[in-house]
Amino acid sequence: MASPSFDDRGLIPAIAQDRLTGELRMVAWMNREALEQTLSTGRATFFSRSRRSLWQKGETSGNALAVHAVVADCDADVLLLLVDPEGPSCHTGAPSCFHRRLVGGEVVDEPSTAGPFLLELEATIAARRSSTAERSYTRSLLDGGAARIGAKLREEAEELARALESESDDRVAAEAADLVFHVLVGLAQRGVGWRAVLGVLAGRHGTSGHAEKAGRTRSG
Numbered sequence: 244m245a246s247p248s249f250d251d252r253g254l255i256p257a258i259a260q261d262r263l264t265g266e267l268r269m270v271a272w273m274n275r276e277a278l279e280q281t282l283s284t285g286r287a288t289f290f291s292r293s294r295r296s297l298w299q300k301g302e303t304s305g306n307a308l309a310v311h312a313v314v315a316d317c318d319a320d321v322l323l324l325l326v327d328p329e330g331p332s333c334h335t336g337a338p339s340c341f342h343r344r345l346v347g348g349e350v351v352d353e354p355s356t357a358g359p360f361l362l363e364l365e366a367t368i369a370a371r372r373s374s375t376a377e378r379s380y381t382r383s384l385l386d387g388g389a390a391r392i393g394a395k396l397r398e399e400a401e402e403l404a405r406a407l408e409s410e411s412d413d414r415v416a417a418e419a420a421d422l423v424f425h426v427l428v429g430l431a432q433r434g435v436g437w438r439a440v441l442g443v444l445a446g447r448h449g450t451s452g453h454a455e456k457a458g459r460t461r462s463g
């Protein structure tokens with residue numbers, strides 16, 4: 244047992260990460276009191292170095308961070324908050340504070356692609372949906388609606404099943420990628436987020452195999 248290591252100003256950096264998607268949301272400082280409040284309330288609370296006071300994330304904006312767990316690094320001098328964000332985490336309105344790109348050592352306002360790959364892919368598919376410019380395979384699937392996407396999903400699931408039975412690992416990976424891609428297109432068509440899917444999986448995690456299977460059968 245050891246305590247977190249606060250620096251000579253009594254502070255420790257705290258990184259907030261979406262517990263489901265892995266997206267890094269923001270970094271701020273905590274003092275001992277901020278950490279205690281975070282742990283007792285389950286809401287991320289930080290210490291403002293400029294105002295010399297505690298602030299609970301979202302207390303004015305409503306965009307709070309519900310803290311699922313707090314993890315320390317090997318030296319216990321950095322904290323990782325695994326969170327469920329309630330709205331965008333950056334004061335600019337962006338989901339994550341990490342949205343500016345470094346080009347040749349300069350920070351430029353060009354959207355970065357720093358997020359977890361699957362979220363980037365989800366965003367790309369969503370952009371195709373609203374794009375009026377180019378025709379793309381993704382766009383044609385979305386235009387075809389649930390029936391067209393459903394037909395592709397059945398086809399891709401069949402191909403993955405066949406690969407699992409008798410084809411190489413590379414083929415299994417390729418067919419699984421096809422299936423996941425079409426799942427994302429189907430979700431985009433319905434406006435259901437990837438995070439919602441992960442939330443269902445996480446909700447089942449820890450339930451017994453039998454209970455989990457029964458739950459799945461019930462929900463069809």
Ligand SMILES: [Zn+2]
Pocket residue numbers: 269332333334335339340
């Ligand atoms: Zn920010």
